[in-house]
Structure formats: structure tokens, C-alpha cells
Amino acid sequence: MKTKRITTISMLTAISVVIAIIESYFTFLNGIVPGLKLGLANIIIVFALYNYDFKTSLLISVMRVIIVSLVRTGFGLNFFFSLGGAIFSIVAMSLVKKTKLSIVGVSVVGSVFHGIGQVLVGSIILNNHYVIYYLPYLLLLSIPTGVLIGIIAKRILSYDILKLMNNEKK
């Protein structure tokens, strides 16, 4: 059981790292908000949140931020930026998961707080509140990305990957 958990976590982390790295090559959103990411790696986080628990998804999320920084962006300000966004989004999602919201709604909330977390960390690091002017753009953009992530995560969940894995074993 333990080995399986470790394997799954590493697999999911690996996938989310790959998604994040691929995404980091798409810079077309930078014209709107600097450093803005679609956050497609959140697909894995949403999936983990529904399939496992808060702790597991938090672990995957933090590991992803560390690994992506390690291989691509370095441990500069971007690291804190991403970390802030990741933690905010995951805490918010786990809080609203128990409400009537479907997986799409939860994912939208996650996206919104991903943006809010980035803005907050940015304000603190730069010691400059002007970063907050990006909030409306971040809020609006988080809707399509949140919906997209939610729908993809739902699709993945419907395949019941765990069952597939177990079947393969037999």
C-alpha cells in the first residue's frame, strides 16, 4: 500500500511537472499579466484532491513547484510567486470541495485563488501594492482556465484510473 502510494504520488508529480514545463513555453498571456500561467498542472491537483486527500495533493503541488523551479525557473522570486499561488489554490479548493459545487466549480475557485495568491505574494515581495491592479484580469481569466481544468479533471476521474491500474496488475 505504501509503495503504491509513493509510486502514484511520484507519477502524478511527474505528470504535473511535465505539464507545467510545457506550459512555461507558452508566453502569450504575458501581454495581459506578467508571469501569468494557465495553471494546467492544476488538472493533476484537482484529480488528486478528488481521488486522494488534501495532504496528498498539497504534497504533489509543493513538489511540483520545487521541481519546476529546480529545472527551469530557479529559486528566484518566481518560486515564491508560484508557491503562493499553489498553496492558496489548494487550500481554497479543499475548503469548497465539501459544498454543493461540482468539480468544475471547485476548479474555478482554485484558479481564482491561484491568481489571488500570486498577487498577494507579489505585493509582499515587491512591498508595493500596485500589483493588485492585476486582480480584475486575473479573476476574469481564471474562469475559462478553471472551467477547462475542471472539465479535463472530470474526464480523467471518470476513467477510474485506479481500477485500470489494478486490472493491469492481475
Add this chain to the structure above:
Amino acid sequence: MNKSDVKIVVIIILLAGFSYIIFNLVKENGNTAFVYYEDKIILTIDLNINKEYVVQGLLGDVVIEVKDKNIRVKEESSPKHLCSLQGYTDSSSKPIICLPNKIVIKVGGGDDIDGVVY
């Protein structure tokens, strides 16, 4: 997607709209740009004059260009050149933020000055 999902989306749109309107009410479309390093103003730029400026960021020189009342970061030394990708701005509701260099460029009137004689 259920009813509560739609509700939350609507709430977010309203929030975005509200914050946008509020920021626009307080925004200054000035002809002066303030360049901050962290929270300190290190340079004040008259946007009426097309010119290039160089300031010291955390990672090195940041080249700022003023053109037709707009301001942008032209060149910078940072891994991803995010703030030069951001392009031009002319209003305080769209500051240019260069995280790795800790430089923020914000347009404003300051004391709401319409012109400067020199």
C-alpha cells in the same frame, strides 16, 4: 456543472467587474511615470518626451523606453524577459512589474501636473 457552479462564476465576474470599475475610478492617466525599486521611487519620467532611460535592477540594467505617451521596458536582464514582453502601458491601472529585477513602473500624474516647463 451545476447551479452553484454557475453562481460562483457569476460572483467572480461581478467581483472582477467591480474591482475593475473601482480601479478605473482611482486610476490616473498621467503624463508622468514613476519607476520604483521595491517601494522606493528611483526615477520620475516625463511621458511627453520620447526618450530612453536606464535604471539598475536587481539583476542588472533595465532599459525603459517612452514613446508617444506610452512607456515600456525595452530590454532587461532577467531569465524570461517577462516585463519587456508586457509591452506598453499608459495608465496606472496597468503597471509594469519586473519581478526578478524588483522594478515596478507606474504611470500617474503624481500631483496631477498637466505639463512641465523647462
Add this chain to the structure above:
Amino acid sequence: MKKKVYIIVLSIILICLILLFVDKNTYKEYSKDFYYMDTYINVKLNSIKNKSEVDAIFEDIDYLYSSYHKLTDRYTSYDGIINVYYLNEVLPDGQEVIIDERLADIISLGIEYYNKTDGLFNIAAGNLIEVWKEFIDECNFLPDDSDLNVNIDINDIILEKDTYVKNNNIKLDLGAVAKGYVTELVGNYLEDSGIYSYVINAGGNVKVGKAYDKESFVIGITDPSNPSTIFTKVNVNNKSVVTSGNYQRYCVLDNINYNHIINPKTRYPVSDKMAVTVVGNSSTISDIYSTYLYILPVEDGLELVNSNPDIEAIWYIDEKTIVRSDNFNYE
């Protein structure tokens, strides 16, 4: 059912986006930059006119500045135009030439103010300005008296209506009046076109109309000791503000600041003050007076301005000494 919800959400997003970018303001601000007379010129105006109407106005302004730029240019010749370059460098002494009446107008204005300012404002000082300009650019060998002993006698210019004759190789320099003169024309043109709220900034030579969404326009006056900042502001409507100072074009040699404003009487750059700013009704007059007051000793200038209700002035002598005329009351 599901599809419907998505369509509704998407259309809400779309509507919101459209609403955010629709401009509800009918009074719009327009701004355009020009580059003439060695300086950036910015014209900013508030108007209910639409963009194409304002663009046509900007085109006319461009034409005004460019044609006067060509006429008053003393360093370049233009095909088919008799300009200051032609009068200075091509026209032989004693030969009559018919000049453009717009140019004749500026020259006769210059002669008029030569008499009014007792010769301190001299548009015929081209030869002298040339000597100092060369020195300021190189900044190594101070010109001696023989270099400075050039002809600046305005009586060597004879202008009768549009007929211009010069003698003894006299040279015109309209630099101290041309910018102010055209800026005044542009301001009048805007008012004739029904635009009353405008700011024209011709390289620090500022003319404003009537502010429409506030009490008045605020014009900052550059601090000569620290030119990236301002040391005071004036709140004005329908005024022209012009500064003459020693911090724009200058050269420091042996700790002495030699700037581009030359006193035609002493033939040396003025050095007793750092800047003078004039607030007046006309951009032409403000421009001429800023040069005149810069050359004139402060006490004489103060007396002059205090006896003239149409002009206000502030003298920045040095960091510690700032003198205001009686009617210069702002803040």
C-alpha cells in the same frame, strides 16, 4: 441542459468583457506628438469631436509647425522656400528679396521687441550666437574678444512689407521667438476650431486653454538645480508658461557655466541667475519675455514685471534665492 448552462456562462463572460472595454465617455482626451524646431511638441486636448475630426485638426497643427519650422530654420535649406538659412547664407548683401509674409511677420515682431527691450532682445544676433554655440558644443577654447566682435546690428536688416534686404553679412536667429510664436498660432487655431481645453507643450514652452474637468491646469516648473524634479507649480487657464534657463544647453569650463542665452550688450552668456519663468496671456510674449528677463538684471526685471499686469514671473537665482513678481501668487 448542460450545454445550455455553458452557453449562458460564456455569453455572460463575453458581455462583461465587451462592457469593460466600451468607452462611455463622450468627452475624450486626444494627444499627439510632433518633432519640429529641435524639440518634441505634444498637443493634448479634450473634445467631444470624434477621432477623424481631431485627426484632421492634428494634421493642420502638424502643417503649421512644419511650415514655420522650415521658414525659421537657419541650418537647412528647403527646395523652393526662402527661409532664414537662405537669408543668412545665400542672399548677398544689398540684394532685395521678397519673403513669405509669415516670415516677415516674425521678423518685424522681432524688430519691434528689439526697440521695446532696448536692444536686449535681438533677432539679428545670429553671428554672435553662432560663435557661442560652437564653443558650447566643443567646450574647450573660450572665444576671445576678436571672435566675439561680429556684426549684430539690427539696423543692417531692412524689412519693408515683404521686401528684405541685409547688409554687412548680418545673420538672423529666430530661436528665441519662433517656438512661442507658432505655439500661439496653434492655440488660436484650436480655439477657432472650437477646442478650448488643450495643453500644448512645445519643448517646455507650454500654452494651455481652459481646463474642463477641473479648476485649472497645473504646470510644473523644473528645478534648475535638479532638472528631473520641479520646484513649484502654477495653476492656470488660458495662459502661456515659458522658462529660459541655463541648464538646457551649456558648457562648464573652469567652474564657470556658459549657457546658450547671450546678452547682446556684453556679448557674453548671462550668468547671474539659473532660470526665469514667465506666465503670460500670449505664448509669443511669454517666450520673448522669458529671454528678455533672463538677460535683464533681476531688480530691473522685477520692476518691469510689477508694472505690467499682463505678465507674471519667477526668478530662480540659485538654490536659496527665488524671487517672485508681485502677482505671481500660486500655492
